[in-house]
Amino acid sequence: MLPRTMSRWSPETRERARRILARYPEKRSAVMPLLYLAAAEDGHLTPEGMEEVARWVGLTPAQVQSVASFYTMYKRERTGRYLVSCCTSISCMLLGADEVLAAVEDEAGVPAGETDDEGVITVEHVECIGACGGAPALQVNYELVEGVTPDTARELIRWLRSASPEAVHTDEMQELFGTRRSFDWAVPERVGAVGPFPAFEPYGTTDGNP
Amino acid sequence: MTDQLRVITRRMVEHPADSHTLARYEATGGYRQARRALDMGRDELVELVKESGLLGRGGAAFPAGLKWSFLAPARPAYLVVNADESEPGTFKDRQLLERDPHQLVEGMIIAAVANEVHHAFVYVRGEYPKPARRLQRAVDEAYTAGYLGEGIFGSDYDLEVTVHLGAGAYICGEETALINSLEGRRGEPRLKPPYFPAAKGLYMMPTIVNNVETVSNLPHILEMGPEAYKALGHEADTGSFLFSVSGHVNRPGNYELPHGLTWRELIYDVAGGIRDGNELKTWIPGGASAPWFVPSDHLDLPITKDATAKAGSMLGSGAVVVMDDTTCVVRAAERIVRFFAHESCGQCTPCREGTTWLEMILRRIESGAGREVDVDLLLEVGGNISVGLAWPPRMTTICPLGPSAVSPIISITKYFKDEVLAHIHGNGCPLRGAQR
Ligand SMILES: Cc1cc2nc3c(=O)[nH]c(=O)nc-3n(C[C@H](O)[C@H](O)[C@H](O)COP(=O)(O)O)c2cc1C
Ligand code: SF4
Ligand code: FES
Numbered sequence: 109m110l111p112r113t114m115s116r117w118s119p120e121t122r123e124r125a126r127r128i129l130a131r132y133p134e135k136r137s138a139v140m141p142l143l144y145l146a147a148a149e150d151g152h153l154t155p156e157g158m159e160e161v162a163r164w165v166g167l168t169p170a171q172v173q174s175v176a177s178f179y180t181m182y183k184r185e186r187t188g189r190y191l192v193s194c195c196t197s198i199s200c201m202l203l204g205a206d207e208v209l210a211a212v213e214d215e216a217g218v219p220a221g222e223t224d225d226e227g228v229i230t231v232e233h234v235e236c237i238g239a240c241g242g243a244p245a246l247q248v249n250y251e252l253v254e255g256v257t258p259d260t261a262r263e264l265i266r267w268l269r270s271a272s273p274e275a276v277h278t279d280e281m282q283e284l285f286g287t288r289r290s291f292d293w294a295v296p297e298r299v300g301a302v303g304p305f306p307a308f309e310p311y312g313t314t315d316g317n318p
Numbered sequence: 319m320t321d322q323l324r325v326i327t328r329r330m331v332e333h334p335a336d337s338h339t340l341a342r343y344e345a346t347g348g349y350r351q352a353r354r355a356l357d358m359g360r361d362e363l364v365e366l367v368k369e370s371g372l373l374g375r376g377g378a379a380f381p382a383g384l385k386w387s388f389l390a391p392a393r394p395a396y397l398v399v400n401a402d403e404s405e406p407g408t409f410k411d412r413q414l415l416e417r418d419p420h421q422l423v424e425g426m427i428i429a430a431v432a433n434e435v436h437h438a439f440v441y442v443r444g445e446y447p448k449p450a451r452r453l454q455r456a457v458d459e460a461y462t463a464g465y466l467g468e469g470i471f472g473s474d475y476d477l478e479v480t481v482h483l484g485a486g487a488y489i490c491g492e493e494t495a496l497i498n499s500l501e502g503r504r505g506e507p508r509l510k511p512p513y514f515p516a517a518k519g520l521y522m523m524p525t526i527v528n529n530v531e532t533v534s535n536l537p538h539i540l541e542m543g544p545e546a547y548k549a550l551g552h553e554a555d556t557g558s559f560l561f562s563v564s565g566h567v568n569r570p571g572n573y574e575l576p577h578g579l580t581w582r583e584l585i586y587d588v589a590g591g592i593r594d595g596n597e598l599k600t601w602i603p604g605g606a607s608a609p610w611f612v613p614s615d616h617l618d619l620p621i622t623k624d625a626t627a628k629a630g631s632m633l634g635s636g637a638v639v640v641m642d643d644t645t646c647v648v649r650a651a652e653r654i655v656r657f658f659a660h661e662s663c664g665q666c667t668p669c670r671e672g673t674t675w676l677e678m679i680l681r682r683i684e685s686g687a688g689r690e691v692d693v694d695l696l697l698e699v700g701g702n703i704s705v706g707l708a709w710p711p712r713m714t715t716i717c718p719l720g721p722s723a724v725s726p727i728i729s730i731t732k733y734f735k736d737e738v739l740a741h742i743h744g745n746g747c748p749l750r751g752a753q754r
Contacts, residue, residue: 131478131480132480133394133437133521134501134502134521136501136502136503137482137500137501137502138502139502140482140483140484140485140499140502141482141483143485144483144485165502167502174504175502175503175504178487178504178505178506178663179444179484179485179486179487179505180485180486180487181444181445181484181485181486182485182486193445196653197406197606197653197657198406198407198565198602198606198639198650198653198654198657199406199407199564199565199639201649201650201653202564202565202566202639202641202645202650203565203566234445234486235404235406235488235657235660235661236404236405236406236407236408236606236657237445238403238404238408238409238411238412238443238445238446239409239412240406240407240408240409240562240564240565240570240637240639241409241562241563241564241570241571241572242570243564243565243570247445250444250445250447251447251448252448278448288570290409290412290413290562290570290571290572291409291413291417291571291572292330292334293416294330294334294335294337294417295334295335295336295338297448297451299451301447306444306445306446306447306450306483307447307451308447308450308451308454308483309451309454310454310481311483314451
């Protein structure tokens, strides 16, 4: 499908890309999943990564860039190892989300939208992440923690720095830093996120299979 | 009156430890209705769902059977399940995906057979990796069992299911934007007409877009029959309904209920009343897009689609956001307007420019720098996005997102004008001390 020498991707990533393409009737539809592969390959979405995606799906790099720029989760700038996304939408705001965000910014030492000097923590504020019953909520590399407080949010940042986990797991973080949940989670998950992209097995962005 | 129903939430409540697995799903009657659907075929299934009165749960409450009956004859047809759930206040689909994904898969098989679909998609918002993982595992289990793939359940019917992750754009929940996104394009809504999904949808082919909760109801409608399903609900609002209750209540959460109870019962009995013994100030009855309700006018209204519409709002996606008397309504409105300004796709000038203006004016009022004319300005800018500030909005934009941003403006100027003016006259929020 693609001359091997042209590809910057590892054989595993290329195999994943082939399997993803096979899941869609038209290859253009694979743009979004492949953008995640590209981001995971380089740590964030690079121009080279987007060129690679363009070749796989038969678009121009400009077309791929136009698609990527529409979506907030494709980070086209260097992102810290842990992306901390604090929800400040209405339900979380009502229960103290602005104070949580302020605590996270203070502990991380950077305002929302920026990455610390060590490249460990990026802070951002985001709109509703579907955890309003467990407000205020935040995500680390899109893994959710519900019912955080300014204090537990600070502890979470310190823990990320000191423990520097290979992968972050929603259930582990909820246990350590969360309180109230939107609903009973019932069964812990053992799969986590290895970088600032959503952890989903078909995209190869998890720390292994359950 | 306030007892919860256990239909789409039954399995997760009775079998919390493994409600998401195929083994538990089948041990509790799962996949029998999908097999039956294969013997029934399109006409019978469409008729059955029409009879059940099932209304879409994605926000617009469109009759599901009627939507299916509009499917144009060209083939291939596609089914897309909308799991983009991003309306502030809404978190019900997340629970259905995480806790009972096979219920959704079985519903998809039924919807696929009814609409002669051989490739179905689930569009899950990118911020839902755990729900997506749970769903993907259920899909994998179903493939392995022969319930998806070639010749499902030993029949000659093929059905592929692809789980697709979004990447952070609320507007992709709008069905035509979702289709653009699934085609690998920017998630911008298409004009309707001509791009009604049932006629010209995914890859320009006939497409059914249904919400997660809508589809999760299908196995139950087949199992209990349309009459019994209707009887669960309340008059025109058949079946159960998942309410996501959040904000200043003692017991936030998802509640499966029939329609017809009052707001007082939902807020005080079901959700445990207002925190810290505070007073209820206002609530949003159906997600960030909906105009607000206030205790003096609406507390004893029955929660039905029609009564809510008559009172100038909607039940939408079922998100009830409750605010107590420590809440600054200007700040709350600013937060909601900011959301729509951030999520506007930018195609329509009134939406793109207007939402930004509204956000700016609200910020100014909140900070204490507001001027007397700002109240009129809010209404004027609002009127440019949503003509006449009517409810339901008269559409001048490609999609309803723009007009949605005006709902909080209508609400605070109608019910809390004194508080808005107090910000302007007193250099900022009169509640500042009370807020937490
Ligand atoms: C701005 C906007 C956002 C929407 N977001 C969602 C969503 O997140 N989930 C959803 O199911 N429907 C959403 N909808 C409604 C869909 O367009 C569509 O009506 C729905 O998915 C159809 O499914 P249903 O008939 O089963 O309700 C949204 C609509 C608009 C205008
Ligand atoms: S109303 Fe707003 S979100 Fe909808 S199509 Fe127009 S600009 Fe985009
Ligand atoms: S408002 Fe924060 S998760 Fe919904």
